[in-house]
Each structure stands twice: as C-alpha cells, then as structure tokens.
Amino acid sequence: MADELELLRGANPVPADGPHYGDGPLDHTAERRLDLLLNQRPAAPRRRTRLAWGLAATAVVTALVSALLLTGQTTAPAVAAPRPLVVRADSTPVSLDRLAERAVRAAATGSPGLRKGTHVQSWSLAMSEKDPPITLPQETIVRWNRDDTHTEIVVATDPRHPGRPVLTDEGGEPRLVDDGKVLSRRTYPPSWSDAPPQSPPPHDAVRLHDYLEEAQRAFLADHSRPLSTAELLDAAKILLDHWTLGARESAALARLLADAEGLRPAGQVTDRLGRRGQAYVYDGEGSRQMLIMDPADGAVLGLEVTFTRGDPRFGVKAGDVMSYSAWMR
Incomplete structure (x- = not known):
C-alpha cells in the first residue's frame, strides 16, 4: 500500500490549483491517470521528439497547453499551464493611435x-505525436x-508558482528541477554587427519599419513584398529579445x-x-496574436499567441495558448 500511496501523491491527479480544485470531480484525463496508477506499473520513459521550441518566429511554435505528464521511472507531478489571458469585460479599449500619442x-x-x-520571461511548448x-x-x-x-x-522559473518545481527539457528529456535552477550561464567574447537586430534600432517609425523588415528577412520566402501584420x-x-527599448524607440x-492593418484594440488585461496593460489583437491564419502594451507610455509588455484551430495529432485545440513572452524593463 505504501508504494501505491507514494505513486498517487507523486502523480497529484487533482492539484490544488487545478480547474476542479482539491474536492471537485476528476476530469477524464485525471481519471485515466488514476486508473493507470492503480492498475499498471509505471511505463519506461519514452524519448520525446521536440517538434516545436523557440522564440524567433511563428514558424517556431512556443506555447503553454494544459497537460498531465508522466516521465521517468516514477510519476512526475502534474504541471498546470496558464489559461489564455482574459480581457476585462468592463474595460474600455484604447485605440493604438491614442496610445501612440501617449508614447510620444x-x-x-x-x-x-x-x-x-x-530580460524576458517565456513559456514554451514542446510537442510530439506520441506524448x-x-x-x-x-x-x-x-x-x-x-x-x-x-x-x-537562463533560469528555470515560473512566477505563477514561486518556489515550486519547474519542468525543463535539460539534457533532452523533460524533467522537474528546483525553481530558480540555472540552466545555462554563458559569457560571449566581444562582438558587434551593423545589421538588425544587433545594430541599435532607430527611433522614428519609418526607419524602424525598414529595420524590422531587415531583421525578419531571414524568415521570409518573398523579400519583395512588405511585412504583413503577423510578420x-x-x-x-x-x-525585444535583443534590446530593452528606450522611451523614443x-x-x-x-x-x-498603430498603422498596422487588422490590429484591433480589445481592452484591458492583467x-x-x-501588470495592467492594454490588449491589441490580430487574427491570422490558424492563430491569434495578442499584444499587451503599457497604457501610460506605449511600451510592449508581452505577446501571447493562441491556436484558432486544433490539431489532434499534437493534442492541441482551438483556444490553447501557443506562445507567451513577457518583457521586463
């Protein structure tokens, strides 16, 4: 009995911060995991093929999707991913034109x-067809x-749950590490470049557009057309992954x-x-991008991308968060 209790505690099929709370009913996933614990021995670890992991572009998928995870010779605790940010229903959207005026x-x-x-906090999704x-x-x-x-x-940490273990893929396999564990610390020799994004960004909109177009060029199949709003x-x-912008930038x-087509104001989010911010949403092909900006000075605080179409091969559905980055100043 002691072994079974330890496995049950380790699996934590009903985490205290889960959607049903500790005294509520189990969902289908939790019931399946509990049945596995009571009737089967833990499976040998399976190598996960990471099909998506990165921060540079939408072609590199990063995300947060709620999932229970079994890894290693013993069962790891359930890891709860955040739900999509919710715009306050009683908030008044602020147009990007007005926000740009405030920023000036x-x-x-x-x-x-x-x-x-x-300085950026990010949550990233690793996906495979098996797990x-x-x-x-x-x-x-x-x-x-x-x-x-x-x-x-680079530090493994999740500010939503300070002090609790954090899931990482250090060493090529997903496993839990202590909150605040340093995953890497590297010092690079002197280097410089006059090409974006290494070169300093300009602080007028026209030249900044050209700068961003050049920075994005490596990810574009057609260099002759202007950037789309998603791009x-x-x-x-x-x-923002290279520079902490000043007020003018x-x-x-x-x-x-503010001049981008299809980027519409949605209202206030936390x-x-x-941090309180104003949300601006762009609906693209298969995904929705939500930009969060400081309502006082127009600085970008974060960017969230969600799926608008599900893909059962990878266990994602419409509304799941695809990626999230939060930049600090």
Missing part, C-alpha cells in the same frame, strides 16, 4: 534610454558590457503598430507578471 508625450524627455540586452504537449517556463537575462562582451543567463509582430518580438514602435 512620454518620450519627450528621452528617458529611459535604449539599452542593449533583454502530450508540455510547458517549459524559463527566464532569460542578457547583459552587454562596455567591452562588447555579453552574458546570457511585423514577429519582427517586434525579435527586436517605444514611441516609434507604437506609431508603427499579464502573467501582474
């Missing part, structure tokens, strides 16, 4: 200034030095986004770091 006023003093490097998709939360800090060297630190959002993500980006 906030940039009048030129402070804060542009800073090379980034459920799994959530890989991490925090990345990139700092540049005066001698053009830079350091990158513009991807390029903005590339920029944020104002230029807000002005550029992001996954607890």
Whole structure:
C-alpha cells in the first residue's frame, strides 16, 4: 500500500490549483491517470521528439497547453499551464493611435534610454505525436558590457508558482528541477554587427519599419513584398529579445503598430507578471496574436499567441495558448 500511496501523491491527479480544485470531480484525463496508477506499473520513459521550441518566429511554435505528464521511472507531478489571458469585460479599449500619442508625450524627455540586452520571461511548448504537449517556463537575462562582451543567463522559473518545481527539457528529456535552477550561464567574447537586430534600432517609425523588415528577412520566402501584420509582430518580438527599448524607440514602435492593418484594440488585461496593460489583437491564419502594451507610455509588455484551430495529432485545440513572452524593463 505504501508504494501505491507514494505513486498517487507523486502523480497529484487533482492539484490544488487545478480547474476542479482539491474536492471537485476528476476530469477524464485525471481519471485515466488514476486508473493507470492503480492498475499498471509505471511505463519506461519514452524519448520525446521536440517538434516545436523557440522564440524567433511563428514558424517556431512556443506555447503553454494544459497537460498531465508522466516521465521517468516514477510519476512526475502534474504541471498546470496558464489559461489564455482574459480581457476585462468592463474595460474600455484604447485605440493604438491614442496610445501612440501617449508614447510620444512620454518620450519627450528621452528617458529611459535604449539599452542593449533583454530580460524576458517565456513559456514554451514542446510537442510530439506520441506524448502530450508540455510547458517549459524559463527566464532569460542578457547583459552587454562596455567591452562588447555579453552574458546570457537562463533560469528555470515560473512566477505563477514561486518556489515550486519547474519542468525543463535539460539534457533532452523533460524533467522537474528546483525553481530558480540555472540552466545555462554563458559569457560571449566581444562582438558587434551593423545589421538588425544587433545594430541599435532607430527611433522614428519609418526607419524602424525598414529595420524590422531587415531583421525578419531571414524568415521570409518573398523579400519583395512588405511585412504583413503577423510578420511585423514577429519582427517586434525579435527586436525585444535583443534590446530593452528606450522611451523614443517605444514611441516609434507604437506609431508603427498603430498603422498596422487588422490590429484591433480589445481592452484591458492583467499579464502573467501582474501588470495592467492594454490588449491589441490580430487574427491570422490558424492563430491569434495578442499584444499587451503599457497604457501610460506605449511600451510592449508581452505577446501571447493562441491556436484558432486544433490539431489532434499534437493534442492541441482551438483556444490553447501557443506562445507567451513577457518583457521586463
């Protein structure tokens, strides 16, 4: 009996923060896992083929999808992924034109200034046709030095559940590690480039558009056409993964986004770091992108992408979060 109890505690089929809470009914997935625990021995670990993992573009799928996970020789605790952000029903949407005007006023003093490097919290999806998709939360800090060297630190952490174990794919297999575990710490030798996104971004909308177009060029099949709105959002993500924008650069980006076709105001949201922001939504082919911006100065706080079509091969359905990044200043 002791072995079965340990397996049951480890599987935690009804986590306290789950959708049904501790005293509610089990969903179908939890019932199936419980039946496996009571009637079968744990299966040998299976190697997961990671078909999607990255931050650079929509072609590289990153996401958060709720799933229970069994890995290793023993059963790992269930890992709860966040639900999509919800726009407040009683909030009044702010147009991007108005937000861009606020950003220009906030940039009048030129402070804060542009800073090379980034601080980003991201949640990423690994998918395969054999196993459920799994959530890989991490925090990345990139700092540049005066001698053009830079350091990158990647930490396994999830601010939604401070102090609790975090799922990572360190070593090629998904496993749990302690919150705050340093996954990598690298210092790079001096380097520089005059090409985007390594070169400093301009702080007027016209030149910033050209800059983002060049930064996104490697991911485009047709270089002769202008960026679509989806591609513009991807390029903005590339920029924010390399630079912490100053007030003037944020104002230029807000002005550029205000002119983007199909990016509509949705209302107020609270992001996954607890910050209030204005949401702007773009419905693309098979996905929806939600940009979260600071209502005071127009700075980009986050970007969430959700599936609008399900794919049973990978265990995802319409409405599941495909990717999320939260940038800090």
